[in-house]
Amino acid sequence: MKVVVIHQSRTGNTRRAAELIGGAVEAAGNSAVVRSASNLDYKELAQADLVFVGTWVDGLILFGHRPGDLARVRRIPPLWDKQVAAFMTHAVNPGDAADKLAAVLVERGARVLDARSLHRRHLEEEVPAFVEGVLTGVDV
Numbered sequence: 001m002k003v004v005v006i007h008q009s010r011t012g013n014t015r016r017a018a019e020l021i022g023g024a025v026e027a028a029g030n031s032a033v034v035r036s037a038s039n040l041d042y043k044e045l046a047q048a049d050l051v052f053v054g055t056w057v058d059g060l061i062l063f064g065h066r067p068g069d070l071a072r073v074r075r076i077p078p079l080w081d082k083q084v085a086a087f088m089t090h091a092v093n094p095g096d097a098a099d100k101l102a103a104v105l106v107e108r109g110a111r112v113l114d115a116r117s118l119h120r121r122h123l124e125e126e127v128p129a130f131v132e133g134v135l136t137g138v139d140v
């Protein structure tokens with residue numbers, strides 16, 4: 001399976017999550033490329049069987065949670081009928097930001113398989129189970 005992992009990251013946590021996701025996808029026998037949202041290869045994206053899209057959690061810790069840099073996420077080309085997994089990284093409390101990211105991706109034509117925020121300090125522990133769950137749910 002061909003997988004593209006897209007990240008929008010300011011301080012590197014979501015990029016690190018994307019790299020770990022790419023590694024886990026490859027360890028399961030698939031091909032993976034990890035790309036920043038500002039450096040996409042449209043042909044590669046068009047050919048992908050599965051796309052992960054990730055950004056960081058923006059909010060006021062207790063409320064107002066939303067996907068960070070959403071304008072940049074919205075510039076990702078439409079994902080008509082692509083199988084997509086949404087991921088985020090957060091520091092304390094993600095609220096419902098992952099569901100909001102999923103809703104944006106659905107608006108852009110994605111078939112969202114899963115949406116989850118990962119704690120920025122526990123990426124190594126949280127990524128493998130997330131990826132395994134997503135890969136189990138993919139239609140091939």
Ligand SMILES: Cc1cc2nc3c(=O)[nH]c(=O)nc-3n(C[C@H](O)[C@H](O)[C@H](O)COP(=O)(O)O)c2cc1C
Nearest residue numbers: 009010011012013014056057059061090091092093
């Ligand atoms: C303006 C701003 C608002 C944030 N709001 C939240 C928040 O509401 N909840 C939370 O858990 N983390 C919050 N964070 C922390 C980031 O989501 C977290 O550090 C994330 O891993 C950053 O990802 P990045 O390194 O890819 O940019 C906020 C960070 C910034 C800069």
